[in-house]
Amino acid sequence: MxxxxxxxxxxxxxxxxxxxxxxxxxxxxxxxxxxxxxxxxxxxxxxxxxxxxxLPGGIDTHVHIREPEMCQRGTFQSETAAAAAGGITTIFEMPISAPPQYCPEILQKRIDTASAQSYIDFAFYGAAGRETQYFKALAEAGIIGFKTFLFSPLPGRDQEFRGTCMDDDGALWQGMRAVAETGLTLAVHAENDAIIQRCTAALRNGGRKDFAAHGLSRPPHAEVQAVEKIIRYASLLNIPVSFCHVSCPESLLMIKKAKAKGQRIFAETCPQYLFLNEESALGYGPYAKFNPPIRSRCHQEEMWPFLLDGTVDYVGSDHGAFLFEEKERGWDDIFNAPAGSVGFEVRLPLLMTAVKEKKISLAKAVDLLSRQAAQVFDLHPQKGSLLPxxxxxxxxxxxxxxxxxxxxxxxxxxxxxxxxxxxxxxxxxxxxxxxxxxxxxxxxxxxxxxxxxxxxxxxxxxxxxxxxxxx
Ligand SMILES: [Zn+2]
The missing domain is CATH 2.30.40.10 (Urease, subunit C, domain 1)
Structure with missing residues (x-):
């Protein structure tokens, strides 16, 4: 019948x-x-x-939508429409909005806003900064994990970064201990702020404002050093950590070793570190400005083996819409343009093209686009695979x-x-x-x-x- x-x-x-x-x-x-x-x-x-x-719908582990503030950059409606067009059915939203979700009330407002507009399913990271008193309540409100930055709020963007920054080792240690009590994963933007500050000041004092100066201001060892420290803290506290937008093979090598020891360490990278390099991106100027920056051709090529051997768990888009005027400011002075770009509508095609070119298998692409994010964040098998x-x-x-x-x-x-x-x-x-x-x-x-x-x-x-x- x-x-x-x-x-x-x-x-x-x-x-x-x-x-x-x-x-x-x-x-x-x-x-x-x-x-x-x-x-x-x-x-x-x-x-x-x-x-x-x-294919299973895509899961994007790294997404910025600013609403309720700065809707001129995009809304939950416009950006989740773009995600749907890019084959993404679930997003994990990052807390850089004004204000970020560092307490349950702000989180609830963002859930309400997204619920009214979103075409696809969504989860939120909770902001993890110095306001550790809210961590437990955020976990109870169902966040997917926490997200933290290792630097102070960027100049002029205090509102957007409020409650998201563990900007010295003491705050980081204390914050990680508080996250450990929730059992959730901590997603980290791993770059050493002191190195960046010093490098940036030296470059600016020397009159550098060009695209390459941005890359020089955030050298690979700023990332590598931060990754190394976080792996050590995570090991001492037995806390799962997801490294956001890893840009350097040296970082991935340390992550690989930590995984081999049984640590719950996960790595995300983004298309810009796989498909672009300093040379190929040069002509795009501020439109190719990311944090961490796009790296050398050598770095780019050495990223790929870490996709194949399972060190990289997922490719997030780091999608974040900015205005044309905001990016244009960077032609005169790269340090005046915001970092980031939109990525929903190219993430899957870039990886499918890599499959076509036999750089990765289709199964690996699906792992990176869907399945592994679901597994790491405990959404599998409900999300991330096609299964009865x-x-x-x-x-x-x-x-x-x-x-x-x-x-x-x-x-x-x-x-x-x-x-x-x-x-x-x-x-x-x-x-x-x-x-x-x-x-x-x-x-x-x-x-x-x-x-x-x-x-x-x-x-x-x-x-x-x-x-x-x-x-
Ligand atoms: Zn981001």
């Missing part, structure tokens, strides 16, 4: 059990209920995937024909600052994005009523129900 479900996608190349499987995937009440070859199930809605890839019983978060991706990156088509509010891959031919055009059983994005168009479909992932509600969680 045939069974009716909400939706069946047929003729897909489904990424299932670490490999591709040609068949159908059935979805009912927001969950995957069937993956197979026979025709026993019928969908109220049926779709032909035309042999395209059906899991949330029906999936994407249909065309890897047969290349497309030309055209930022004017991007849905992010920061499309004007998206310069880095403009005009490149990439593989991995996202055709459809489904979040918990509902297509929120299809062939360039958003589902009209999709804004607000996205749900807050409250990790304090994680309860095992069979093989699945319920939020």
């Amino acid at each position: 045939q069974k009716y479900v909400d939706c069946v996608i047929r003729n897909g190349n489904i990424f299932y059990n670490h490999t591709l499987f040609h068949g159908s995937i059935g979805v009912d009440e927001g969950r995957i209920v069937y993956i197979g070859k026979d025709n026993l199930i019928v969908g109220k809605k049926e779709m032909d995937a035309d042999g395209d890839l059906v 019983g899991a949330d029906a978060d999936l994407i249909i991706v065309d890897v047969k024909t290349p497309f030309i990156v055209k930022s004017s088509d991007f849905l992010t509010n920061g499309r004007e600052i998206a310069r880095l891959y403009e005009g490149q031919a990439l593989y991995g055009k996202v055709l459809h994005t489904m979040v918990r059983g509902r297509f929120v994005y299809s062939r360039g168009y958003l589902c009209e009523s999709g804004a607000g479909w996205g749900k807050y992932i409250n990790t304090s509600l994680l309860q095992r129900r069979g093989s699945c969680f319920s939020w």
Whole structure:
């Protein structure tokens, strides 16, 4: 007897059990209920995937959306629309907003704002600075982990960094101890502030304002030294740490050794450290300004083996929209432009192109885009893989024909600052994005009523129900 479900996608190349499987995937009440070859199930809605890839929805571990303040840079609605267009079904939002979520009241306001607008599911990191008295309450409110910076708030951006900074070793040690009591993972922006401050002052005093000066102001050893220290503190406190946007192979080597000793140390890197280097990025000036900076060609090449050997756990986009005017200021003085760029709509195509070029396998790309983030942050198997019983978060991706990156088509509010891959031919055009059983994005168009479909992932509600969680 045939069974009716909400939706069946047929003729897909489904990424299932670490490999591709040609068949159908059935979805009912927001969950995957069937993956197979026979025709026993019928969908109220049926779709032909035309042999395209059906992959787990992307999980982006590194996202900046500023709302409720600075909506001119983008809103939860505009930026999660861009995420959906980039094949992302879950984001982990970082606390640099004004104000950041360092206490439960601010967190709740941001949850409410995001709930009303988001196309995709979202989790929040809690800000971890000197306000350790709120850590327990933030953990109870269901944050995915904590995020901290090792420097003082950036000049003129005090509001955005309030409660997020452990700016000396004492604050760091105390803060990590407080995080350890919650059992959650601490995500760290690891760069040594004292080195950066001294280097920046020396360069500025010498009249340097050019793009390369930014790179020189944040040398590789500023990252390496911070990573080394945090690994030691984490070992003493037995606390899981996720290193954000790792840019140096030397850092990854230390992370690899810590992992081998059984420490719960995780590494994120970002496309800019894999696909760009100081030379190739030079002409983009402030549009290629990131913290940490884009590194040398040698560094870039040496990052890749750490993807293959499992040292890098996930590739986050570090998506953050800025205004054209804000970035333009950096042509005269690179130190006056904000660091960061938009990345949702290129993250998956860049990795799919690397698969096409045989730099990594498809299974590795899926690990880096979805599965491992879900595993590290305890969302697996509900998120991150296509499995019966899991949330029906999936994407249909065309890897047969290349497309030309055209930022004017991007849905992010920061499309004007998206310069880095403009005009490149990439593989991995996202055709459809489904979040918990509902297509929120299809062939360039958003589902009209999709804004607000996205749900807050409250990790304090994680309860095992069979093989699945319920939020
Ligand atoms: Zn960031």
